[in-house]
Amino acid sequence: MKPAPHIYALTNSSLLFDASHLDATDRLSIQKKIWALASHCKSTDEFSDLVPAMNSLTLYLKSDKHLNKWLQVLPSLWNDIKTSTFKGQHHLIKTSYKGEDINYVARYHNLSADEVINIHSKTKYYVLFLGFQPGFAYLHGLNEQLHTPRRDEPRTRVPKGSVAIGAAQTGIYPADTPGGWHIIGHTDTVLFDSTSEQPCLIQPGDTLEFVPLVNKGANHD
Numbered sequence: 001m002k003p004a005p006h007i008y009a010l011t012n013s014s015l016l017f018d019a020s021h022l023d024a025t026d027r028l029s030i031q032k033k034i035w036a037l038a039s040h041c042k043s044t045d046e047f048s049d050l051v052p053a054m055n056s057l058t059l060y061l062k063s064d065k066h067l068n069k070w071l072q073v074l075p076s077l078w079n080d081i082k083t084s085t086f087k088g089q090h091h092l093i094k095t096s097y098k099g100e101d102i103n104y105v106a107r108y109h110n111l112s113a114d115e116v117i118n119i120h121s122k123t124k125y126y127v128l129f130l131g132f133q134p135g136f137a138y139l140h141g142l143n144e145q146l147h148t149p150r151r152d153e154p155r156t157r158v159p160k161g162s163v164a165i166g167a168a169q170t171g172i173y174p175a176d177t178p179g180g181w182h183i184i185g186h187t188d189t190v191l192f193d194s195t196s197e198q199p200c201l202i203q204p205g206d207t208l209e210f211v212p213l214v215n216k217g218a219n220h221d
Contacts, residue, residue, distance in 0.1 A: 002022075003021065003022055004075060004078075005017055005018060005019040005022065005074075005075070005078055006018040006019075006021070007071060007074050007075065009067060009071060010058070012064040012067060013060065013061040013062075013063065013064040013067060014058065014059060014060045014061065015058070015059045015061075015067070015070060015071065015074070016056065016057075016058050016059075017034075017037070017056060017057040017058075017059065017074055017078075018055075018056045019033070019034065019055045019056060019078070020054065020055040020056055022055070027054070027055060027140075028126060028140055029083070030055045031052075031054070031055060031126070031128055031129075031140070032083040032086070032205075033078065033081055033083055034052050034055060034056070034057050034204075035052065035083075035086045035088065035204055035205035036081045036082065036083050036084075036085050036086035037057060037074075037077060037078060037081050038050045038052055038057055038086075038204070038205075039085065039086045039205075040077065040081060040085065041057075041059060046061060046062055046063070046066050046070075047059055047060055047061055047062060048060045048061070048062045052128075052129045052204040052205075053129050053131070054128060054129060054138075086205055088127070088203060088204075088205035088206035088207060089203070089206045089207075090206065090207045090208065090209075091189075091201070091202060091206060091207070091208040091209075092208070092209055092211050093163075093172065093187050093189050093208055093209065093210050093211060094187060094188070094189065094211050094213055095121070095163050095185045095186070095187045095210045095211060095212060095213060096185055096186050096187070096212075096213045097113070097116075097117045097120075097121075097163075097184060097185040097212055097213075098185065098186070099162065099163065099164070099182075099183035099184040099185045099186065100183045101151075101164075101182035101183045101184060102116055102117075102182075102183075102184040102185070104182060105146065105148050105165060105182050105184055108148055109145060109146065109148070111145070116146065116184065117212055119143050119145055119146055120142075120143070120146060120165075120170065120184065120210060121209070121210045121211065121212050123141050123142070123143060123209070124141060124207050124208075124209055125139040125140060125141040125142070125170070125207060125208050125209070126139065126140040126141060126205075126206075126207055127139060127140075127202055127203065127204055127205060127206045127207065127208065128140050128204065129204045130200060130202075130203075130204060133173075133174060133175060133177055134174060134175075134192045134194075134199065134200065135174035135175075135191035135192030135199070135200045135201065135202070136171060136172075136173065136174055136191075137171060137172065137191075137202045137206075137208075138169060138171065139169065139170055139171055139208070142165065142168055142169060142170045144168075146165055146170070147165075147167060147168045148165050148166070148167070148182055149167060150166045150167055150180040150181060150182075151180045151181070151182060153180075154178055154179055154180030155178060155179055155180070156178050157176055157177070157178065158173050158176065158177055158178065158179035158181070158183065159173070159176055159186070160173060160174065160175050160176050161173065161186050161187045161188060161189070162179075162183045162185075162186055163183070163184055163185035163186060163187055163210065164179070164181035164182055164183045164184060165181055165182045165184060166179075166180060166181030166182065169181075172187060172189070172191060174191035174192040175192065185210070187210075189201070
């Protein structure tokens with residue numbers, strides 16, 4: 001018998017759907033089902049908000065009258081949901097690969113800066129979920145050749161639009177903020193706009209690619 005997700009009532013009108021314990025070896029497939037489940041729930045118009053996290057989903061109901069119904073319905077929905085029912089948008093992120101740390105990342109892996117650019121930009125990344133700050137997307141797909149431990153000393157300011165690597169993750173900083181990831185590039189793509197109807201450009205379940213603006217990276221030190 002397959003293990004089942006855990007479902008908790010957080011309040012009279014909110015639930016936590018937790019699938020994080022199901023299969024540690026296939027997080028992406030589970031996450032794709034989370035996106036499909038969120039999409040289905042959104043279509044019912046019974047929720048005020050749906051917040052995907054890593055292999056989990058928090059659901060906020062418009063009315064507490066529907067809490068028991070969803071506690072009962074969600075397990076069967078999970079079993080029946082098909083990942084093909086959900087399709088996110090694909091984003092091309094134009095990137096200038098002249099980040100302050102690209103030479104460090106290259107040396108750490110015995111690569112050239114151009115090899116770092118090639119490896120980083122030849123991958124399709126999946127947006128697992130948003131967090132840390134508005135519009136910050138946690139991405140799946142960074143090639144193991146570029147996994148780089150975070151900086152020993154975080155910067156007090158990482159500029160908006162910085163494309164960076166931290167351990168097994170890569171991401172884009174939507175706004176100026178302290179941070180400990182290695183900056184390998186910059187983009188002018190606006191990821192968060194509080195005045196927009198959809199403030200976050202990139203959503204969970206979307207995919208993206210980094211498109212180099214130039215062929216050559218920064219010169220080696």
